[in-house]
Every structure is written in C-alpha cells, then in structure tokens.
Amino acid sequence: MTNKKEIIASIIIIGNEVLSGRTKDLNTSTLSIWLNSIGISVQEVRVIPDVEKKIIDTVNELRNRFDYVFTTGGIGPTHDDITAETISKAFDLKYGLHKEAFSILEKYYEPGEFNEGRQKMAKMPVTAKLILNPSSGAPGFYVENVFCLPGVPSILKSMLGGLNNVLVGGDPILSKTINLRTYESEIAKSLTNVQNNNKDVEIGSYPFFRQGKLGVSIVLRSVHKAKIEDCSFQILKFVKTKKIEIVEID
C-alpha cells in the first residue's frame, strides 16, 4: 500500500453466545464498515469467552499490535458481564463507580429505579473516558486505545457517532463491486494477471448464489479511487472478451 500510514484495528467479540452458535455476530460488520469509512482498516477479529484471563491476555496482546482495539459485549448488569472489571485489571487501574457514568445513569432512571443491578453499569476503570449511549443510557468507555462497546447491535450502532472526533483515521478505504454471471474458474487466470499488475488494489473474488443462479462478485478495495477505476477497466476488458454477462456494478 502506498498511502501515508495505514491505521489498523482489531475487534474482540466477548461472548459465549457467539461461540455457542446461538447468536450470529453482526457487530464486526457494523464496526468494520464504519471504521473503513473513516480510514481505519480492521485486520483481525477474535471471538472469546467471558473468561477473565482470556480477556486480559487478548486485550493486552492486541492493544500492543494495533492502533485501536474495540471490544463488544459484557458491559451489562449481570454476573456474566465482566468486561469492565477485566479491562481495569488489564490496565492495572482501579475498578469502581465512575463519577460521570453514575451521574448519567442516575439522571436516566426514574427516582428509586437506579438499583444495585443498574449501578453495576457505572462501575469501570475509574479514570476511563466515556462513550455516550443515546439508546439506553449506560455508557461504554475507553482506556488509551481500547474502546469497550455493548454487545446489543442496535445499541452499539447508535454509539459510534460519538467516537467520530476521538478516533484518528487515514484515507477512507474505498471499494467497488463487479457482479458477473460466471464461474470463478473461468476468470481465475485473467484476474490473477490484473491483480499482479495492480498491487495497490486488493482484489477479492467471491462466488454467490442468488435466485437459483451462480455468479461471482469481484470486490476491489483501495484508498486510491483512480487505481480502483484502472483496475475495474482492466477487468471489464477481459469480461467483454470472454462475453461474460455483467449482473451489476456497485
């Protein structure tokens, strides 16, 4: 890549419910698309159980290797929500009632409803910075380059806007998709040539089935719009020669 400096991130999905197969992870997709749009590239995702040592080890490994780390899940009020306490341990910070978080939640609930269970959601590293939650009150938080978000997809999504001015990204990562009515094996050789001639564009090839018909999605990704267009031109050239039907270009 020739862009100035690639800003890279990893995501840690904390949750037995994803490992058991009960819940499909939607947060990776939401986070990745949004991070790409602000010039941050997600290079690794880990799904790990709600186990203290595992969370500490994973957070400490990844925060040293990536510019940003995002965790999702485990910041609610129940016994299996151990992310906040665990992050305190990973950073060796005091875990307790966070004044600002406490004050937000106290105002959010009706008088008398801010019970012990709910107060747990104000407990986190006491020096953490908050990520405001426009959906349901309980804030996320961040310490250095580690950002802790909830696991519920709609709530997570609603909190990202609050991070726009906190994260520093590079050039937005652009993409173009060419959907063809063909088989991967028909275009494999030509596509390899185009990839070899266009090192700055990441070319992915993905078979799809849609309405009973097979096809191939070619996805071009780069921070350089002109290079994507060059590459697209070269692909459409061999597509024409091979008389392959174009389903759509997006």
Place this chain on the structure above:
Amino acid sequence: MTNKKEIIASIIIIGNEVLSGRTKDLNTSTLSIWLNSIGISVQEVRVIPDVEKKIIDTVNELRNRFDYVFTTGGIGPTHDDITAETISKAFDLKYGLHKEAFSILEKYYEPGEFNEGRQKMAKMPVTAKLILNPSSGAPGFYVENVFCLPGVPSILKSMLGGLNNVLVGGDPILSKTINLRTYESEIAKSLTNVQNNNKDVEIGSYPFFRQGKLGVSIVLRSVHKAKIEDCSFQILKFVKTKKIEIVEID
C-alpha cells in the same frame, strides 16, 4: 466442569470479505451448533486476512492449543484462495495435485471442462485426507487436527455430515433458554446466586428486543441434563416470586 474431558476446538475464518464488513460470518454459528451436538466446544474464533504469514502463524498457534481447528474460506480457484498452499507450508508438506481430489473433480466436470482454474482446486498438501463435497464437487481436506472447509455457507454445511465419523467428541453440550419479560438489572442479583450455586452450568443473560418489546434470554448450558433442570427450577422460582412474565422456555 465435571465431564470426563472437554474436547475443545477453534475456528479460523480466512477472508478479507468478513474483515471489510461486506460479508457477515454465518459459518461460526453453523459449525458451533453442529460441534456442540457432537460434544465439541468452540472456545475461540479468529477472523484473519488472506495473508500467508498470518494464516501460517495462526494455524500453528491454534493447532497446538486445541483438539481441533477448523478453517473456512480460501480453497477456491482464484488468486486470493491461498489456504491450501498455506496449510502445506504450516505443516511443511508438499503442495501439489492430490490424486484422489483430481480424480473426483475430473469425473465431476464434463469432458474438456476441467480446465486449469478448476485443477487448482485439486491442489493441496498431497498427503491430506479429503472432506467430500456433495454440493459442488471440490473437496475440503484435513491434515492432523486441522480441517479446511470452504467459505460459502451452504456448501460448508453440506460437508459436515462427512466428518461425523472422523471427529471424536465428548458428551453433547445441552442448552435450555428461558425468555423473560424483564430487565437484566431486575434479575441480576438472583441470577448471580443461582450461578454461584450451580458451578457446572454456564448461565448466560442476554437482553433482546422483539416486536418492540424488551426482554431477557437466560441461556443454561451444560453436558448434564439434570443439572440444567435443577438450575432452571431455581430460576423459575425467583421468576415466580418476582412476578415476572415468562415469554417462552425452549
């Protein structure tokens, strides 16, 4: 856990398309549910890019730590399909045309259609064992405890049956879900008590929104049916005392 020996697995999702957010990973859920049913517990998932060194390092780390490792993606005919060659390198095995895979694919295609692109799908560690593919011909393969499956969810799903006699699992991991019309904070304390008294059952608590209404799913998981039922009884007891509505038990 008191079961004889827990058999543990990890999953490696190989694919830029998941990291970019373009594709939501469905394979973890399919694999985990199926593995649980044959007594294998998935303890970690990694999503990594189509980058040779990254794949080699991840496979070599995880195959030493887990009884089984499953990879998905990267075994098609295009330039970005590098899993088979990379697994050969991870195990220091010769990469080339696999006789049995070649013979399967040669029969699968019409005469003259088994072109160079398609022949790539017969290339893998030459001593690998095959995982048959009832959907689209091209087999997966395994070397020692590492099982390589395709990324297309429907094809992956169709290949699992062929592994039933290859994998050795423990007792099936059972689960029971109790959906309640309540908030997590209302039940957090009671649920903590039940968890403390039932160490052999993993209790998860997950808020949900459905048809505009909030609720909480309590998920009990264990290899012991009787212990799940005990635990369920204790939960339903406090649910009754608190006059919480039960939405469904599954």
